[in-house]
Amino acid sequence: MNITFYGVRGSTPVSGEDFIILGGHTSCVYVCSEKGDSLILDSGTGIVALGKKLMKTSDDINILLTHNHWDHIQGFPYFLPIYQKDRAISIVAGNVDFDDKDAILTQMSGSTHPVKYQDLPSNIQLNTELSKQKSFSLASFEITTQPLSHPDGGTAYCLYADNQKVAYVTDNELSPIKPAITSWQAWLEFIEQADVLIHDAQYLETDMPLKQGWGHSTVEQVIELALQAKVKRLYFISHDPERSDQELITLEATLRAQYQDQLVIEFAREGTQVELSNIL
Numbered sequence: 001m002n003i004t005f006y007g008v009r010g011s012t013p014v015s016g017e018d019f020i021i022l023g024g025h026t027s028c029v030y031v032c033s034e035k036g037d038s039l040i041l042d043s044g045t046g047i048v049a050l051g052k053k054l055m056k057t058s059d060d061i062n063i064l065l066t067h068n069h070w071d072h073i074q075g076f077p078y079f080l081p082i083y084q085k086d087r088a089i090s091i092v093a094g095n096v097d098f099d100d101k102d103a104i105l106t107q108m109s110g111s112t113h114p115v116k117y118q119d120l121p122s123n124i125q126l127n128t129e130l131s132k133q134k135s136f137s138l139a140s141f142e143i144t145t146q147p148l149s150h151p152d153g154g155t156a157y158c159l160y161a162d163n164q165k166v167a168y169v170t171d172n173e174l175s176p177i178k179p180a181i182t183s184w185q186a187w188l189e190f191i192e193q194a195d196v197l198i199h200d201a202q203y204l205e206t207d208m209p210l211k212q213g214w215g216h217s218t219v220e221q222v223i224e225l226a227l228q229a230k231v232k233r234l235y236f237i238s239h240d241p242e243r244s245d246q247e248l249i250t251l252e253a254t255l256r257a258q259y260q261d262q263l264v265i266e267f268a269r270e271g272t273q274v275e276l277s278n279i280l
Ligand SMILES: [Zn+2]
Pocket: 067, 069, 150, 171, 215
């Protein structure tokens, strides 16, 4: 598999000199298999740049959504392939707690968007049932699911292809106030020995307890989980929009030195490509 990060920020897109290196767009990750199939994970503002690239192809488009918070769907109305006649776009909605599982479409209705989703010329199929299953297949990927511990629910995914495993877990609170919908042990089993774990780490322990219950994990918690699960490479995602490039890069250097013999750790950067066959 090959992974490209198109959006790595949590909550809201940000711009300016403090966000040039890691990028300011909200969640979107593009995964390709060796067979040439692809999946788009989430539809934050990062998907806009990906859409321009996909306009040069006629491939079917598959989008997997974790949940419907704005930072995971707000790029969709500006994803250019939705304006292409008959372009095949399948969307798997995250298993959220509300009936508005079609929010990625209905955000383009009423007074919130000038173009209404019913008027789009592309061939969009929205599936609100698949993410309720423990596993399913999509293109050449085998996919397993796990409920996110996050306000309003949602779904984490493990992707299997090319004898490799990528886990995508965002947004997720590993130590919520309420009983966790997915236990620590269940997360360990879900992500066990993943080649790549992409996990929400919006906060630091010093941000808590003010941010407890907001549905995100800390850097420290995610490292502990990754070590116990023996993952090969860890990418933090959903970076706090309040945290600058300099703060994150400084922290990254400290963590990489601290864990250099145990785990490869990176704060995901917009535009970074990861070829999994290059990961030892
Ligand atoms: Zn969220």
